[in-house]
Amino acid sequence: MHFHKRRLCLTGLLAAGISSLAIASGAFASEATVVPEQPPVPAQAKITYVPRDAIEEYRALPSYSEPDWVTKNFVDTGKLPPVKDRLPKEPLVFKTGNMPDGIGVYGGTLRHVVGGRPEGWNYAAGQAQGWGGIDIEMYECLTRTAPLYQVEADDMEPLPNLAKSWDWSEDGHKLTMHLIEGAKWSDGVPFTADDVMFYWDDNIVDPNVTPLNGATKEMFGKNTTLKKIDDYTVEWTFEEAFPRQYLFNMAYGNFCPGPAHILKTKHPKYANTTYDEYRNGFPPEMLNFPVMGAWVPVEYRPDDIIVLRRNPYYWKVDEEGHQLPYLDEMHYKLSTWADRDVQAIAGSGDFSNLEQPENFVVSLRRAAEESAPARLAFGPRTIGYNMRLNLSGNGWGEPDERAQAVRELNRNEDFRKAVTMALDRQKLGDSLVKGPFTAIYPGGIDSGTSFYDRQSTYYYPYDPEGAKALLAKIGLKDTDGNGFVNWPADTLGGKDVDIVLLLSSDYNTDVNLSEGVIGQLQQIGLHVIQNSIDGIQFESSRYRGDFDWMIMRNPPEMAAVVQGTSGLAPVGPRTSAHHRAGTDGTLDLMPYEDQLVDIVDQFIATNDNAKRAELMKDYQTVATKNVDTIGLTEFPGALIINKRFRNVASGAPIFMFNWAEDAVIRERMFVPADLQGDYQLFPDTLPGKPGGDGPVSG
Numbered sequence: 001m002h003f004h005k006r007r008l009c010l011t012g013l014l015a016a017g018i019s020s021l022a023i024a025s026g027a028f029a030s031e032a033t034v035v036p037e038q039p040p041v042p043a044q045a046k047i048t049y050v051p052r053d054a055i056e057e058y059r060a061l062p063s064y065s066e067p068d069w070v071t072k073n074f075v076d077t078g079k080l081p082p083v084k085d086r087l088p089k090e091p092l093v094f095k096t097g098n099m100p101d102g103i104g105v106y107g108g109t110l111r112h113v114v115g116g117r118p119e120g121w122n123y124a125a126g127q128a129q130g131w132g133g134i135d136i137e138m139y140e141c142l143t144r145t146a147p148l149y150q151v152e153a154d155d156m157e158p159l160p161n162l163a164k165s166w167d168w169s170e171d172g173h174k175l176t177m178h179l180i181e182g183a184k185w186s187d188g189v190p191f192t193a194d195d196v197m198f199y200w201d202d203n204i205v206d207p208n209v210t211p212l213n214g215a216t217k218e219m220f221g222k223n224t225t226l227k228k229i230d231d232y233t234v235e236w237t238f239e240e241a242f243p244r245q246y247l248f249n250m251a252y253g254n255f256c257p258g259p260a261h262i263l264k265t266k267h268p269k270y271a272n273t274t275y276d277e278y279r280n281g282f283p284p285e286m287l288n289f290p291v292m293g294a295w296v297p298v299e300y301r302p303d304d305i306i307v308l309r310r311n312p313y314y315w316k317v318d319e320e321g322h323q324l325p326y327l328d329e330m331h332y333k334l335s336t337w338a339d340r341d342v343q344a345i346a347g348s349g350d351f352s353n354l355e356q357p358e359n360f361v362v363s364l365r366r367a368a369e370e371s372a373p374a375r376l377a378f379g380p381r382t383i384g385y386n387m388r389l390n391l392s393g394n395g396w397g398e399p400d401e402r403a404q405a406v407r408e409l410n411r412n413e414d415f416r417k418a419v420t421m422a423l424d425r426q427k428l429g430d431s432l433v434k435g436p437f438t439a440i441y442p443g444g445i446d447s448g449t450s451f452y453d454r455q456s457t458y459y460y461p462y463d464p465e466g467a468k469a470l471l472a473k474i475g476l477k478d479t480d481g482n483g484f485v486n487w488p489a490d491t492l493g494g495k496d497v498d499i500v501l502l503l504s505s506d507y508n509t510d511v512n513l514s515e516g517v518i519g520q521l522q523q524i525g526l527h528v529i530q531n532s533i534d535g536i537q538f539e540s541s542r543y544r545g546d547f548d549w550m551i552m553r554n555p556p557e558m559a560a561v562v563q564g565t566s567g568l569a570p571v572g573p574r575t576s577a578h579h580r581a582g583t584d585g586t587l588d589l590m591p592y593e594d595q596l597v598d599i600v601d602q603f604i605a606t607n608d609n610a611k612r613a614e615l616m617k618d619y620q621t622v623a624t625k626n627v628d629t630i631g632l633t634e635f636p637g638a639l640i641i642n643k644r645f646r647n648v649a650s651g652a653p654i655f656m657f658n659w660a661e662d663a664v665i666r667e668r669m670f671v672p673a674d675l676q677g678d679y680q681l682f683p684d685t686l687p688g689k690p691g692g693d694g695p696v697s698g
């Protein structure tokens, strides 16, 4: 009654422009409006922007040094070659100008707390190491992007890493990559192009293997090839010309090769093994697993701790020739993600990405105290949550009859609109934390990214009545009067519509959001059932397509856009998180998805920044107007680091191109000698032989 009267008085105003009216009246509830302005992030740390080449370079230095105890106990005793022979011809050199506290001192321990658990060390075959920075430090990648948060926008190209330089052919279809020469794995075995080719041929291209973080061949372009030229040179061939975009995909999480000399011993192509035996062939109990990273796992106590010790062959130095890292030992206490915040704030842990709003207020209050052991600094709004509806209608995840019926609903635009209009996002955000942290987020790229344009971001305001009307319009009514809508009589016998919502139980935020969503959708008669499982199972279910709906924290492409761009749309059979190829290997794309694919393909193929900005506006409009995903909330994260650590650049976001564990460049962090305390569990030791029983002293 009230609804209708308000419409009448508004007609006169129609000339005044539709958008603001739509919000007020709700009459046009299914009309999209521009998303409301996000509240400014409180106390956001300032970033000092620098040119790309201010961070690092590769060059030989007149002399090199290492911790004295390494020289005395290992080199002088002949257990290790001299440091200059352990380093590559031209090590990676971090420039002092970019190190906030300059040249550091050796010693000290960084105590992480993580919520994951290690399956084993075989990252290349998809095993998790427990997250929270373990894999990020063990596995170095061809290029590096996380530190780019501090690089000027017009200088945005990945940093060299294992690939120290690259050249494009005249026509831009070939990219020759020069690998760091003379670098070694932590067991002293040379790192060569064979490690890169084994990762590509036998872990990415081989359909029986998928690396952790889900790297796929098509992530590097259609029909892309890679070949070895010599021990330190590989050559990419692309269909597109100058697809510089793919250099971002050669960074963390997608091109981080493992030690071929170890992994080949269990790979079916080289050994009489099965793919399962290969995947599970390097359990966490296998200590001293060779890495290219700064620290090597030397101790593992299930459900307790993983300890890593400095890699004596690490191939990076500071400008005075000190072989990095400065820190001798890394701890990863195996606990929960929420406990990570608690321990970092209390000082029994040293590092946390404050990413669960439920912990914001208590953490802020403690960090504000003079005596607080840790610093806390907020970054941009790059943590977002979406509910993703499985859009495959042709069999991805082998849905049964019920699940297939849900897929067809998901592919119905009015249905997706009904679901998004039923959500009161202010309430969802406030249920996590009150105040200016969370923002109305309808989906699309995060508002904290440089490509974000609010005017291109559409949102269907909260309108449960309008939502119910849309459900009725598509034939979903509560025919048995139990408060939940039913299928039409000719579908599943007209039973209740039951939808299963998949989520990770590793985070309170995911669980709290799911309860909010389920409660709000019940208001419009939609019966949604929670399926909360641990992170490792969640990852494998989602990659298999075994879900109706899922709650998923936004991946890098929604925070950085240039990183993992192909994940923004189903540009290939296995690129999108919520629409992958069906049993026949094809993608049954809807018209708006074809538009998204076209926009993303153009984005990847162009190097014109202005064109890219326009393309991302188009992407945002098509994705949010068609409710490609259902945004739930977005908020900034805060980095918590113990005050005794030095060389932590201000403003490092907890998440953009990658997580802060990568962005802060831990290998150049140090602790002044008088603040190091005695946290080391294995002082003056180095990793022993691969598979041996832990660290060795001189």
Ligand code: BQZ
Binding pocket: 116, 131, 132, 133, 136, 337, 353, 355, 535, 536, 539, 659, 661
């Ligand atoms: C950060 C990160 C470092 C993965 C993981 C975890 C996995 C997902 C995601 C984050 C954890 C922390 O995130 O939450 O703050 O330390 O490890 O890798 O959620 O379950 O599969 O994508 O990055």
